[in-house]
Amino acid sequence: MKANRRAFIRSAALSAAAVAVAGSIPDILLANKKSADPFDDLFFKIAVSQFSFASQFWTKQLDPLDFPAKAKELGFVGLDYCSMFFADKAKDAAYLSQLKKRAGDAGRYNLRIMVDGEGVLGDLNEANRLKAVENHYKWIEAAASLGCPMIRVNVEGEGDPSAVANAAVDSLGRLIDYGSKQGGIDVIVENHVGISCNGAWLAGVMKQLNSPHGGTLADFGNFCVNRTKPETQDIAGYMKTKCLEEYDRYKGITELMPYAKGIHAKSHVFAANGDDTETDFYRMFKIIKQSGFTGW
Numbered sequence: 590m591k592a593n594r595r596a597f598i599r600s601a602a603l604s605a606a607a608v609a610v611a612g613s614i615p616d617i618l619l620a621n622k623k624s625a626d627p628f629d630d631l632f633f634k635i636a637v638s639q640f641s642f643a644s645q646f647w648t649k650q651l652d653p654l655d656f657p658a659k660a661k662e663l664g665f666v667g668l669d670y671c672s673m674f675f676a677d678k679a680k681d682a683a684y685l686s687q688l689k690k691r692a693g694d695a696g697r698y699n700l701r702i703m704v705d706g707e708g709v710l711g712d713l714n715e716a717n718r719l720k721a722v723e724n725h726y727k728w729i730e731a732a733a734s735l736g737c738p739m740i741r742v743n744v745e746g747e748g749d750p751s752a753v754a755n756a757a758v759d760s761l762g763r764l765i766d767y768g769s770k771q772g773g774i775d776v777i778v779e780n781h782v783g784i785s786c787n788g789a790w791l792a793g794v795m796k797q798l799n800s801p802h803g804g805t806l807a808d809f810g811n812f813c814v815n816r817t818k819p820e821t822q823d824i825a826g827y828m829k830t831k832c833l834e835e836y837d838r839y840k841g842i843t844e845l846m847p848y849a850k851g852i853h854a855k856s857h858v859f860a861a862n863g864d865d866t867e868t869d870f871y872r873m874f875k876i877i878k879q880s881g882f883t884g885w
Contacts, residue, residue, distance in 0.1 A: 632878060634885045636667025636700050638853070639674055646674045653678075654688055657695040667700040667885050668692060670737070672728055676706070679727040685734040692735070700885055701851065703741040703779070703806075704728045710760035711746025711753040711784070718756055722763050729767055729774045739775035739850060740768075741806045745783040750790055758797045765802045777850045779806040780841060786814045788841030795848040807845040809868050810855035812836040839872060846880035 708721025819826035
């Protein structure tokens with residue numbers, strides 16, 4: 590993230606905080622404190638996702654092991670890993686040890702692994718779903734090896750929404766149980782694909798799950814509930830799809846915040862002044878601030 594975008598995020602966050610604590614603006618927001626950390630006056634902590642550099646990883650311009658150093662270069666402390674960039678390394682103890690060392694040497698914090706491509710956790714076919722659950726176990730183990738406190742999963746599924754929700758709750762419960770045996774790895778869900786992009790539905794899954802070790806990764810830009818079918822079943826095919834129907838993102842973030850253990854401030858297109866043209870960040874940060882969120 591470049592300096593102007595970094596300044597924009599801080600400005601948006603502080604503006605949201607100002608709305609929430611208007612009477613204390615001089616004391617809290619205008620203290621003019623000096624720090625080497627440009628983000629330390631925010632009410633939340635900032636991490637960076639490996640997916641922010643997806644094209645560089647895919648073209649081999651950047652090695653996944655260099656992610657911690659890249660984050661340090663840009664001033665980010667927290668690291669959001671993506672399983673797709675080291676999919677064959679989940680059980681490679683030497684590789685994970687090296688990655689953990691790289692993060693430690695750079696003074697970065699391993700926050701979570703975002704897991705994709707391991708099966709459908711809301712699948713109504715029980716055999717398929719249980720296989721998907723088992724496929725995620727290795728990433729819980731990998732998170733424990735890296736020192737990440739959580740993994741992010743997806744809970745999409747086709748069919749009756751209530752049946753898919755029940756299936757998702759069962760899958761999440763199994764993963765949380767497994768995570769507890771690996772030193773206490775939490776399992777969180779992103780509004781990411783299909784029905785999970787419906788904020789009310791995903792919030793309902795969290796309410797039904799009712800676990801302090803489960804939660805959401807609320808994403809500003811993932812509320813497409815109806816999308817064209819991908820030409821190919823891979824990331825390239827998905828990236829070429831178009832959204833046909835979108836759930837209200839402000840309503841969705843409001844619904845997901847009570848369960849949020851993380852937030853993705855996803856941005857794609859910026860105006861000349863640095864504002865996101867798809868999302869009103871000031872409005873979003875007001876919602877986040879009012880929810881009481883203080884995490885990543």
